[in-house]
Amino acid sequence: xxxxxLAVIADGVDSSSDVITSVITLIxxxxxxxxxxxxxxxxxxxxxxxxxxxxxxxxxxxxxxxFISTIRKLISGGSTEIPSKLxxxxxxxxxxxxxxxxxxxxxxxxxxxxxxLIANGKNMKNDILISSxxxxxxxxxxxxxxxxxxxxxxxxxxxxxxxxxxxxxxxxSFELMDGTKDCTIYEKIFDAIxxxxxxxxxxxxxxxxxxxxxxxxxxxxxxxxxxxxEAHEIAHNVEESxxxxxxxxxxxxxxxxPLGDQKAEKSLGVTxxxx
Numbered sequence: 448x449x450x451x452x453l454a455v456i457a458d459g460v461d462s463s464s465d466v467i468t469s470v471i472t473l474i475x476x477x478x479x480x481x482x483x484x485x486x487x488x489x490x491x492x493x494x495x496x497x498x499x500x501x502x503x504x505x506x507x508x509x510x511x512x513x514f515i516s517t518i519r520k521l522i523s524g525g526s527t528e529i530p531s532k533l534x535x536x537x538x539x540x541x542x543x544x545x546x547x548x549x550x551x552x553x554x555x556x557x558x559x560x561x562x563x564l565i566a567n568g569k570n571m572k573n574d575i576l577i578s579s580x581x582x583x584x585x586x587x588x589x590x591x592x593x594x595x596x597x598x599x600x601x602x603x604x605x606x607x608x609x610x611x612x613x614x615x616x617x618x619x620s621f622e623l624m625d626g627t628k629d630c631t632i633y634e635k636i637f638d639a640i641x642x643x644x645x646x647x648x649x650x651x652x653x654x655x656x657x658x659x660x661x662x663x664x665x666x667x668x669x670x671x672x673x674x675x676x677e678a679h680e681i682a683h684n685v686e687e688s689x690x691x692x693x694x695x696x697x698x699x700x701x702x703x704x705p706l707g708d709q710k711a712e713k714s715l716g717v718t719x720x721x722x
Contacts, residue, residue: 492658510608671705
């Protein structure tokens with residue numbers, strides 16, 4: 448605001464969304480550590496999804512306000528004054544800070560095997576591209592003496608912020624609807640079951656995300672003449688086989704049926720034939 452550059456303000460709005468993300472993550476982290484109880488028997492992992500959806504509204508509101516401001520500026524004739532060189536200095540500092548943060552988050556993420564930190568590192572690299580484009584726009588403004596370019600670049604950044612908010616909203620809605628992002632997980636589940644002797648005809652297989660963990664439910668057929676203990680052992684081996692092939696599995700629920708049992712409810716979930 449001091450330098451008079453809408454493009455730098457837009458970059459600041461984008462960076463602020465990352466700060467808000469970090470704050471929400473810190474607050475949510477305290478909720479996620481709570482153990483399951485009678486009220487929330489599956490734990491508090493979906494608090495992360497709810498918090499992220501709230502974040503998408505905040506980012507969208509900021510992007511929309513910026514978009515409206517830049518449109519009004521363009522309609523009224525755009526910028527009439529060239530931003531001060533302070534805008535260039537601040538943008539360069541911003542790029543340097545983001546480079547350091549992206550490197551640090553990626554390094555720590557790999558060291559601790561934290562997918563969240565690695566993802567944040569990648570997101571920070573995208574922010575570096577935005578700040579770099581703002582820097583290029585400022586250079587063009589000074590070279591061609593066209594202050595309206597500042598407003599145009601601010602508009603482009605505001606559209607990017609709105610797109611990011613929409614993607615976050617879409618992803619969280621997908622998780623709240625118990626969707627599966629990576630459908631290849633079903634191939635891994637069936638391969639794991641095939642590796643267990645005595646496990647037949649898995650059907651009604653369902654996988655859903657609960658935060659960063661996965662809940663899996665399976666209907667499984669075994670020889671009807673087996674004892675309960677033997678059937679339980681097969682189900683236990685299936686669970687261990689799945690967990691050895693798929694990371695972050697929270698729980699595997701297996702419903703055992705006698706071999707050849709046919710029910711109309713088998714149309715629910717996923718089967719081998721539907722892959």
